[in-house]
Amino acid sequence: MHRRTFLRRQLATASLLAWQPYELLARFRLSPYAIRDVKITDIKIHRLQATRQGKERTRQGSVKPIHIYPDQQPAPYQKVENPQDTTYTYTAHYLTIETNDKIEGLYGPIDAEVVPVINRQLTRFLIGKNPLAGERIWDQLYRLNRHARSGHYMMAISAIDNALWDIRGKYFEAPVYQLLGGPTRESVPVYASTLGRSVQPEDIQATAQDFQKKGFTAQKWFIPYGSGNGNKGLQFNIDLVKQLRQAVGENTDLMFDAFSGWDLPYAIRWAKAVEPFHPRWIEEAFLMEELDSFVKLRQQTSVPIATGEHFYNRWQVQRFLEAGAISVVQADPEWCGGVSELTKICTIASAYGAQVIPHGHNLHAALHIVASQSPSVCPMGEFLYDKMQGYYYFEQEELQPVNGSITLPDKPGFGLSWDESKIEEKE
Ligand SMILES: [Mg+2]
Numbered sequence: 565m566h567r568r569t570f571l572r573r574q575l576a577t578a579s580l581l582a583w584q585p586y587e588l589l590a591r592f593r594l595s596p597y598a599i600r601d602v603k604i605t606d607i608k609i610h611r612l613q614a615t616r617q618g619k620e621r622t623r624q625g626s627v628k629p630i631h632i633y634p635d636q637q638p639a640p641y642q643k644v645e646n647p648q649d650t651t652y653t654y655t656a657h658y659l660t661i662e663t664n665d666k667i668e669g670l671y672g673p674i675d676a677e678v679v680p681v682i683n684r685q686l687t688r689f690l691i692g693k694n695p696l697a698g699e700r701i702w703d704q705l706y707r708l709n710r711h712a713r714s715g716h717y718m719m720a721i722s723a724i725d726n727a728l729w730d731i732r733g734k735y736f737e738a739p740v741y742q743l744l745g746g747p748t749r750e751s752v753p754v755y756a757s758t759l760g761r762s763v764q765p766e767d768i769q770a771t772a773q774d775f776q777k778k779g780f781t782a783q784k785w786f787i788p789y790g791s792g793n794g795n796k797g798l799q800f801n802i803d804l805v806k807q808l809r810q811a812v813g814e815n816t817d818l819m820f821d822a823f824s825g826w827d828l829p830y831a832i833r834w835a836k837a838v839e840p841f842h843p844r845w846i847e848e849a850f851l852m853e854e855l856d857s858f859v860k861l862r863q864q865t866s867v868p869i870a871t872g873e874h875f876y877n878r879w880q881v882q883r884f885l886e887a888g889a890i891s892v893v894q895a896d897p898e899w900c901g902g903v904s905e906l907t908k909i910c911t912i913a914s915a916y917g918a919q920v921i922p923h924g925h926n927l928h929a930a931l932h933i934v935a936s937q938s939p940s941v942c943p944m945g946e947f948l949y950d951k952m953q954g955y956y957y958f959e960q961e962e963l964q965p966v967n968g969s970i971t972l973p974d975k976p977g978f979g980l981s982w983d984e985s986k987i988e989e990k991e
Pocket residue numbers: 821823847848873
């Protein structure tokens with residue numbers, strides 16, 4: 565196009581737009597300055613409640629760090645033979661961030677522990693801030709309080725960050741995984757996490773084969789015993805791996821979770837004994853402060869070492885990777901700082917050749933992050949099978965895998981909305 569013609573058209577367009585109200589320009593995203601006008605006006609936490617029906621059942625727990633004390637160990641597992649119908653109260657907390665732009669960020673369920681942090685510490689600071697400048701908000705919240713770098717405070721930052729990503733998705737009318745550069749796949753594979761299921765020899769074969777029939781190609785089991793249960797418990801834990809491998813054959817990955825309940829000598833004995841059954845990983849063998857034990861275990865076994873649902877920021881992850889402690893990072897976007905922080909953690913992990921397979925406390929954020937990363941970095945997510953049945957009870961669409969994979973939602977943000985008809989009480 566001739567330069568003069570081009571300039572004339574530009575001028576004509578500019579004069580046409582000059583009289584348009586600023587809000588109209590903003591609506592059509594014609595001004596790069598439009599985002600300056602969006603402000604947070606309120607933050608609310610909603611406690612939703614409903615009465616639900618279910619079947620009575622006994623959950624088999626995993627080993628816990630405190631089980632080294634005999635008086636703190638659980639009673640022996642006993643199955644309910646004839647489970648009765650039961651009624652119970654289901655409660656879930658959700659977070660909304662309101663703006664002057666009529667866009668509202670919605671995220672949840674969130675943990676009850678973060679409610680006082682948000683109400684007492686964060687809300688007042690966030691009112692008036694630009695919700696689209698999430699990186700600025702994250703950094704400011706991280707610097708706002710000396711306890712911000714971990715624990716309940718970082719869990720609260722995570723909830724805020726995730727709700728801000730929902731706002732960003734609604735503003736730009738795109739699912740979060742698109743804003744993050746995805747999707748890298750149309751659906752995300754998830755592994756079946758069997759938390760709560762019986763690990764008794766007479767039960768495991770049927771459970772494991774049932775998950776295979778549902779289409780899961782990987783399943784994680786929770787180890788019941790630790791050093792407080794002596795050699796008998798150790799042998800049970802070893803036999804569990806052997807029996808499960810026999811039950812599922814060679815084409816299903818088996819992972820095991822020790823819930824921070826072991827010490828180094830115990831972990832080495834278990835790992836050496838189960839190497840022939842090639843587990844895909846042993847998870848949280850130790851409490852997170854015991855970095856040296858993770859390093860030594862990794863040096864002494866071919867079983868891959870995983871941990872990370874209790875990472876609270878990128879710097880903790882980097883230290884573990886630099887020390888050569890783990891090859892699988894399980895940071896959880898509900899706890900480690902939200903979508904913003906887990907995305908950074910994925911970048912760090914990729915530089916160390918480690919995988920990030922996020923812990924599945926809640927699937928919304930984790931699903932969008934996995935869907936935006938290379939399958940070599942984030943090959944799959946976690947699906948806590950029993951927990952997730954009804955976890956999204958108050959939502960219009962429940963995330964459920966079909967044949968071991970979850971199809972990506974296509975709505976803006978995370979695509980959450982409530983089914984108001986199910987809410988009996990709302991505070
Ligand atoms: Mg775990």
